[in-house]
Amino acid sequence: MKPMSFVVLVHLLSLFYLPPEQYLVTYHTGIIKTKNGKVITDGMRISSTESLIYDSPTDLLWLVIPGKGDVQLHISANAKKEGNLWVELIETSLHLKVKQGVFFGKPGPQVLADEITAADTVNDHLLLQTFNAYHFDAGAYQNGYFFLQVTLPGGSIRSKPLSTKQDSLILEANIFAPYLKVNNATIFEIGFASHTNVSSVAKIYPALDTTGRMDAMIHSFIKAVGPTTKRDEVYERCYWLIYNTLGKPCMSNYKTLFEKANLNIAK
Numbered sequence: 001m002k003p004m005s006f007v008v009l010v011h012l013l014s015l016f017y018l019p020p021e022q023y024l025v026t027y028h029t030g031i032i033k034t035k036n037g038k039v040i041t042d043g044m045r046i047s048s049t050e051s052l053i054y055d056s057p058t059d060l061l062w063l064v065i066p067g068k069g070d071v072q073l074h075i076s077a078n079a080k081k082e083g084n085l086w087v088e089l090i091e092t093s094l095h096l097k098v099k100q101g102v103f104f105g106k107p108g109p110q111v112l113a114d115e116i117t118a119a120d121t122v123n124d125h126l127l128l129q130t131f132n133a134y135h136f137d138a139g140a141y142q143n144g145y146f147f148l149q150v151t152l153p154g155g156s157i158r159s160k161p162l163s164t165k166q167d168s169l170i171l172e173a174n175i176f177a178p179y180l181k182v183n184n185a186t187i188f189e190i191g192f193a194s195h196t197n198v199s200s201v202a203k204i205y206p207a208l209d210t211t212g213r214m215d216a217m218i219h220s221f222i223k224a225v226g227p228t229t230k231r232d233e234v235y236e237r238c239y240w241l242i243y244n245t246l247g248k249p250c251m252s253n254y255k256t257l258f259e260k261a262n263l264n265i266a267k
Helices: 006-015 112-116 173-182 213-225 231-245 251-266
Strands: 022-028 032-034 045-047 051-054 061-065 069-074 080-082 085-089 094-097 126-128 131-135 144-151 157-161 168-172 187-194 198-204 206-208
Touching: 022 213, 022 231, 069 231, 112 131, 112 168, 112 198, 131 251, 168 173, 173 206, 213 231, 213 251, 231 251
Parallel strands: 126 206
Antiparallel strands: 022 045, 022 061, 032 051, 051 085, 061 069, 069 094, 080 085, 131 168, 144 157, 144 187, 187 198
């Protein structure tokens, strides 16, 4: 038998070698670097075999992984601490699939309680910007008014009427801000009072965004996934990224910011 040539051997070995996958970074928190010191930025691609350096164990990374989709990366308990830094391979880090639920941006009847209730299976916080409008069925809420009931630690209760505009309930961040500074054990509940009855609409857990975090995240995600991804897919995936990370966004605010970001990036 003739000996196998070196070229043929190399070719056969190459058939069994799979190059590392490339992961797309869609969003990150904190300062994360590759092993050679390159700072991770939204939109860059990193190898699946890369070792990452974290400034804090709470730093997070969101990636698009082939076959898995949108994934949130956490350092695991096995990460090595080197001075004030944490180092771990992407492969051994915790990979958490971005959670999803019912997407309330699609056509169809919408119930107010559903719109202002965040799913604890995703993130139980309701993300409130400076001004937030939630549509309600005017026929279901007649001859009365909406109010916010705040139960403080210790049991004392505060109540405040809420504004409406046409068929929308208005929730403003400045109503909640003073209570959130006091204690995170405060209970917030939206109610409706008519001439004959007082009822609860929903208990909420507000998270305030008055510094543009959602807007920045939308811009980062649209840029990261690029113009070749279908608009509707980007719209829904970005929504779930924000929901998982910051809290459930007000749909009217999310839609406005997304369309604005799309136009700005397309220019």
